[in-house]
Amino acid sequence: MQKITKNQLLDKAAELLDNGTVTAVLGWQKGEFDYDVTPALFENKEELFANFVWNDFCGANFSKYLIKHTRKVEGKILVFLKPCDTYSFNQLLTEHRFDREKVYAVGIPCEGMADIDKVKAIVGDGISSIDCGEKIKVTTIYADAAVEIDGKDVLEGRCESCKSKKHVAYDELLGEEGDVLDSNRFDEVARLEAMTPDERFAFWQNELSRCIRCNACRDVCPACTCEKCVFGNPKSGVENKSPANSFEEKMFHIIRAFHVAGRCTDCGECSRVCPQNIPLHLLNRKFIKDMNECYGEYQAGAEVGSRAPLVNYTTEDLEPGEVFDRRDTDA
Amino acid sequence: MRKCSLDKLQSVFAAVNEKMPIYLPANGSDGKAVYTKWAEGVELSDSLNTVRSPKDFFFPQTENMMEFKTEGKTIEIIDVRDEKEDFVIFGVRACDVKSFEILDRVFLTDPVDSFYASRREHGIIVAMACTKPSETCFCQTFGIDATEPMGDVSAWKTDKEIFFKANTEKGEAFMKAIEALTEDADTKEVEAQKEATKKILKKLPLAELDTKAFGGGKTSEFFNHPAWAELSESCLGCGTCTFVCPTCQCYDIKDFNTGKGVIRFRCWDSCMYSDFTRMAHGNNRNSQKERFRQRFMHKLVYYPENNEGIFGCVGCGRCLSKCPISMNIVKVMKKIGGETK
Ligand code: SF4
Ligand code: SF4
Ligand code: SF4
Ligand code: SF4
Numbered sequence: 166m167q168k169i170t171k172n173q174l175l176d177k178a179a180e181l182l183d184n185g186t187v188t189a190v191l192g193w194q195k196g197e198f199d200y201d202v203t204p205a206l207f208e209n210k211e212e213l214f215a216n217f218v219w220n221d222f223c224g225a226n227f228s229k230y231l232i233k234h235t236r237k238v239e240g241k242i243l244v245f246l247k248p249c250d251t252y253s254f255n256q257l258l259t260e261h262r263f264d265r266e267k268v269y270a271v272g273i274p275c276e277g278m279a280d281i282d283k284v285k286a287i288v289g290d291g292i293s294s295i296d297c298g299e300k301i302k303v304t305t306i307y308a309d310a311a312v313e314i315d316g317k318d319v320l321e322g323r324c325e326s327c328k329s330k331k332h333v334a335y336d337e338l339l340g341e342e343g344d345v346l347d348s349n350r351f352d353e354v355a356r357l358e359a360m361t362p363d364e365r366f367a368f369w370q371n372e373l374s375r376c377i378r379c380n381a382c383r384d385v386c387p388a389c390t391c392e393k394c395v396f397g398n399p400k401s402g403v404e405n406k407s408p409a410n411s412f413e414e415k416m417f418h419i420i421r422a423f424h425v426a427g428r429c430t431d432c433g434e435c436s437r438v439c440p441q442n443i444p445l446h447l448l449n450r451k452f453i454k455d456m457n458e459c460y461g462e463y464q465a466g467a468e469v470g471s472r473a474p475l476v477n478y479t480t481e482d483l484e485p486g487e488v489f490d491r492r493d494t495d496a
Numbered sequence: 497m498r499k500c501s502l503d504k505l506q507s508v509f510a511a512v513n514e515k516m517p518i519y520l521p522a523n524g525s526d527g528k529a530v531y532t533k534w535a536e537g538v539e540l541s542d543s544l545n546t547v548r549s550p551k552d553f554f555f556p557q558t559e560n561m562m563e564f565k566t567e568g569k570t571i572e573i574i575d576v577r578d579e580k581e582d583f584v585i586f587g588v589r590a591c592d593v594k595s596f597e598i599l600d601r602v603f604l605t606d607p608v609d610s611f612y613a614s615r616r617e618h619g620i621i622v623a624m625a626c627t628k629p630s631e632t633c634f635c636q637t638f639g640i641d642a643t644e645p646m647g648d649v650s651a652w653k654t655d656k657e658i659f660f661k662a663n664t665e666k667g668e669a670f671m672k673a674i675e676a677l678t679e680d681a682d683t684k685e686v687e688a689q690k691e692a693t694k695k696i697l698k699k700l701p702l703a704e705l706d707t708k709a710f711g712g713g714k715t716s717e718f719f720n721h722p723a724w725a726e727l728s729e730s731c732l733g734c735g736t737c738t739f740v741c742p743t744c745q746c747y748d749i750k751d752f753n754t755g756k757g758v759i760r761f762r763c764w765d766s767c768m769y770s771d772f773t774r775m776a777h778g779n780n781r782n783s784q785k786e787r788f789r790q791r792f793m794h795k796l797v798y799y800p801e802n803n804e805g806i807f808g809c810v811g812c813g814r815c816l817s818k819c820p821i822s823m824n825i826v827k828v829m830k831k832i833g834g835e836t837k
Contacts, residue, residue: 196822196827197702197826197827198631202822203730203822203823204730204821205729205730206729206730225821289628290628290630290631291628291629291696291700292631293699306631306699306700306701307628307696375524377548377739377740378739379734379736379739379740380734380735380736381734381735381736381820383734384732384734384820385732385734385820393770397769397770398771399774406748406750406764406766406769407557407558407763407764409752409761437820438820440547441528441547
């Protein structure tokens, strides 16, 4: 599905390592089964050429790793960024979370990433190989013939409503400059808004009841970068390791959604990693939609240094009362 | 061995339900299997396994242990225990059945955990043989036979029928409850299914993975292995692997102040968390590398060291499919123990 090839990325990485521009490469490392890709920091060319992978399962957004790696690595780090990743990258810079001077960002085009669950829904379990070319070619231990899948049929949920193919940050761009897309990403939110409050409550109650509080959504989120999260801090008084009851289950998610409101770029990592398939992105997207409607269009991470509407008072801002009225007519 | 046609499965559940609640993997609203209390209309899922393991039945994620009510200078202690009813868990896979044995060795040895013990006593396990293992399955690595799951009752599902065999007294009680719905059966079809599944198991990508390199007494060999740094490099410290794992057994005990009293509860804890086993002086594992190492050393070295060589992993593959960064015990075993295939 991808237009840019692994070799193009490898050549670029080798060139930058060779000419001393960077000392390490943040990239995707191949796993056991062609789809279980792990983010990795490659510190030399041997490792890179042995283990680097680029295919339709390279969904991981590396921006957040830059906080940790720029503190550790001497010299610059080459990071490969897909268009959606660049928004997180900018947002982190806006929040002064890493030193821009220590990063060499290479923008790479993305045709959308594949969801292994959707692949399995078509080919079944027992995958023995996946070959990502123009089509995704899958073999399983249960069938003699390989199955060819169109990548568009197995796109990750977030890629189905991709907001932008444009890279908003890079030092160098491979491939062509893309555009901000006219995405349908708010349709799902509109569906929730059309529900009655009771229906909506029941919807979230059901979704969140599956939460095992593994914290993967928080830990992967590029907007969740507190050095110590209140929910993991024994001194905070609200520390908790498990959802103790259904109130507390929701509280974690509501507080997290509020905390990232205005800073969430809608990168979709939370929903991608949730082992329980909870559509967490919808909470944040609702905030984005509301902010767009109340304060004018705003995209977090579109540029470095922008002020989110919630922290930027202007005299044109809606009065809280108007927002309240809006809620009343919604119901 | 007894059998009945699959059309009668709902009646089987109903018959058991007359006597005690029965829980089975059923597809939830997200299409994934989750253990669900049977009620009319709840169908057994076709999925290989549940995302959340059945350890919850014996060792729930959160569990209230007692309550304290204070009034003036008196403290009343309230017993809130509720693990006193018999129940059936239906459709447990061989790997997960084995995980109970691993938990037993922790919770049922002195000092016995009475919460766990009484749940365990009241639970009847009906295990289901696998026929379509996933590429992430590696139960064989730990000597588990997916075609002959243990448990109180073993069951085999074919296209049209389901076969039952009791292994324990509790299992006999289950068989009795469904006696009128089942008939005697020979083992021919079951044997044929087992043979077919065994051939598939041999074809699994992890079929050759072995544990030779690991076991008790290997702490010093592996503790300072240089590869821990690289393996744990991208770990988010999220705890998904520990919470989906059927054998992860750590918990914390906490007090929740309700304003009028205190609820003392325990909840799962994760060695991947920064405040795990936090002591007065702080945490004894200060980096994610150390926390990550703990999880795998526990499964592959410390647990077998204390349990006659039995490993603390059953190869269910949950951590393989659920880790957000796709780092897992198989990658650790191959890297630290040397490539085996
Ligand atoms: S990733 Fe999913 S299961 Fe884990 S804490 Fe977040 S919502 Fe809950
Ligand atoms: S190994 Fe994976 S699942 Fe476990 S804590 Fe690390 S990132 Fe989370
Ligand atoms: S370590 Fe992974 S494969 Fe082993 S029992 Fe736990 S979840 Fe299953
Ligand atoms: S690991 Fe083995 S027992 Fe468990 S689901 Fe897979 S094949 Fe069945």
